[in-house]
Amino acid sequence: xxxxxxxxxxxxxxxxxxxxxxxxxxxxxxxxxxxxxxxxxxxxxxxxxxxxxxxxxxxxxxxxxxxxxxxxxxxxxxxxxxxxxxxxxxxxxxxxxxxxxxxxxxxxxxxxxxxxxxxxxxxxxxxxxxxxxxxxxxxxxxxxxxxxxxxxxxxxxxxxxxxxxxxxxxxxxxxxxxxxxxxxxxxxxxxxxxxxxxxxxxxxxxxxxxxxxxxxxxxxxxxxxxxxxxxxxxxxxxxxxxxxxxxxxxxxxxxxxxxxxxxxxxxxxxxxxxxxxxxxxxxxxxxxxxxxxxxxxxxxxxxxxxxxxxxxxxxxxxxxxxxxxxxxxxxxxxxxxxxxxxxxxxxxxxxxxxxxxxxxxxxxxxxxxxxxxxxxxxxxxxxxxxxxxxxxxxxxxxxxxxxxxxxxxxxxxxxxxxxxxxxxxxxxxxxxxxxxxxxxxxxxxxxxxxxxxxxxxxxxxxxxxxxxxxxxxxxxxxxxxxxxxxxxxxxxxxxxxxxxxxxxxxxxxxxxxxxxxxxxx
Numbered sequence: 323x324x325x326x327x328x329x330x331x332x333x334x335x336x337x338x339x340x341x342x343x344x345x346x347x348x349x350x351x352x353x354x355x356x357x358x359x360x361x362x363x364x365x366x367x368x369x370x371x372x373x374x375x376x377x378x379x380x381x382x383x384x385x386x387x388x389x390x391x392x393x394x395x396x397x398x399x400x401x402x403x404x405x406x407x408x409x410x411x412x413x414x415x416x417x418x419x420x421x422x423x424x425x426x427x428x429x430x431x432x433x434x435x436x437x438x439x440x441x442x443x444x445x446x447x448x449x450x451x452x453x454x455x456x457x458x459x460x461x462x463x464x465x466x467x468x469x470x471x472x473x474x475x476x477x478x479x480x481x482x483x484x485x486x487x488x489x490x491x492x493x494x495x496x497x498x499x500x501x502x503x504x505x506x507x508x509x510x511x512x513x514x515x516x517x518x519x520x521x522x523x524x525x526x527x528x529x530x531x532x533x534x535x536x537x538x539x540x541x542x543x544x545x546x547x548x549x550x551x552x553x554x555x556x557x558x559x560x561x562x563x564x565x566x567x568x569x570x571x572x573x574x575x576x577x578x579x580x581x582x583x584x585x586x587x588x589x590x591x592x593x594x595x596x597x598x599x600x601x602x603x604x605x606x607x608x609x610x611x612x613x614x615x616x617x618x619x620x621x622x623x624x625x626x627x628x629x630x631x632x633x634x635x636x637x638x639x640x641x642x643x644x645x646x647x648x649x650x651x652x653x654x655x656x657x658x659x660x661x662x663x664x665x666x667x668x669x670x671x672x673x674x675x676x677x678x679x680x681x682x683x684x685x686x687x688x689x690x691x692x693x694x695x696x697x698x699x700x701x702x703x704x705x706x707x708x709x710x711x712x713x714x715x716x717x718x719x720x721x722x723x724x725x726x727x728x729x730x731x732x733x734x735x736x737x738x739x740x741x742x743x744x745x746x747x748x749x750x751x752x753x754x755x756x757x758x759x760x761x762x763x764x765x766x767x768x769x770x771x772x773x774x775x776x777x778x779x780x781x782x783x784x785x786x787x788x789x790x791x792x793x794x795x796x797x798x799x800x801x802x803x804x805x806x807x808x809x810x811x812x813x814x815x816x817x818x819x820x821x822x823x824x825x826x827x828x829x830x831x832x833x834x835x836x837x838x839x840x841x842x843x
Contacts, residue, residue: 333355379399422466604660
């Protein structure tokens with residue numbers, strides 16, 4: 323992309339350093355953002371991206387360095403001050419009030435604080451207009467707790483647009499979105515750029531980084547290792563700069579595929595041919611009125627990766643929550659290895675060796691205040707107790723094994739989970755089930771917000787689970803990922819499983835079914 327920048331930057335960070343408990347998160351990092359520029363910030367999880375963002379928004383105070391906003395110099399910013407300066411951030415994990423409506427959440431963030439009467443109709447109409455501007459028709463009176471993770475992300479984007487920010491930070495904005503919604507977001511980015519907004523764009527999807535940005539800054543181990551025009555970068559050069567080495571095997575087939583490349587995928591890559599394997603979990607006419615799914619009939623087979631495709635609101639996460647007992651079914655039947663099964667709670671699901679890695683890791687996947695070790699061993703805590711005493715040495719050994727296997731950084735089992743980057747929190751959420759030995763593993767967006775190396779590792783783990791005979795239900799909005807990993811693909815629409823396809827099905831046929839179009843010849 324090209325852009326005409328004025329000599330004066332909107333934002334200048336100069337020699338920013340920050341340490342946490344002796345761990346150096348940032349080391350003299352400098353960064354500039356100009357009006358009308360999309361400046362991408364990339365790096366592996368733990369490279370320092372989140373810390374730099376939080377310093378920019380005023381959530382953290384740098385140990386040294388300076389911040390300039392439109393020529394005004396600050397040693398640090400406070401959150402309220404940052405907002406007044408026109409800095410807004412769409413965080414990877416939405417920060418919305420679950421028991422308020424979309425309109426109320428937007429009103430709290432965008433309306434001025436003064437004593438008077440709230441114009442409820444005007445608030446609702448404004449929320450409706452902002453939602454339409456970003457390309458979604460969600461009803462403004464919907465409670466946030468009833469929204470999917472992707473819908474919450476869209477509300478956050480609508481809020482940022484409504485704030486008329488001069489500096490907009492987007493932290494993994496497409497992580498939960500379908501391809502259609504991603505395209506709407508890309509058009510919005512172009513509109514904002516044309517209006518002179520400076521955008522800091524953080525993403526692990528290198529194809530969209532190369533397509534959207536004007537410049538790219540690469541962080542590694544808390545340092546700025548490169549800032550360059552996007553036209554001078556390739557995916558291969560970015561990977562080398564981010565990891566400081568060449569990944570083996572080459573991650574391109576797994577994590578750098580474009581949507582069009584999926585049209586020529588030769589089929590599933592895992593070594594287990596599952597179609598003739600016995601069904602571990604069978605579902606017949608399953609329905610849950612409270613979550614809007616109905617008539618679900620499917621088999622999850624030993625050694626199989628069954629992918630679930632569909633648009634936001636299609637019912638994929640709702641099905642996962644029903645199978646795990648969070649929202650129990652009120653119609654239909656389940657069988658585990660041919661025996662009738664009733665699941666009324668997560669405890670019941672776990673007792674029958676069904677595991678669930680949820681989409682929203684901070685609300686349901688991990689407990690942020692607990693140490694990494696306790697988060698990792700939480701699903702098997704009962705095995706670690708002797709009488710009333712927790713055996714801390716085996717717990718620590720198990721945690722360290724998973725920390726090393728998934729490359730959690732920093733490799734400290736005693737570190738609180740909230741101190742980890744988003745991608746490392748996701749690794750801990752996945753690691754919880756490695757020692758639980760489930761027969762059925764439900765993965766809801768397992769690589770959302772995860773860097774290239776970690777994504778490669780998680781893909782390998784998913785294949786290993788299936789290779790060991792586990793039945794894996796994989797929910798992903800990343801269609802290349804779904805087509806690459808799945809033996810079979812189920813397409814959901816409006817709470818129903820409308821088709822089950824072979825893993826080698828072309829991407830355009832999958833999307834045609836998801837959009838309720840006739841499948842192309």
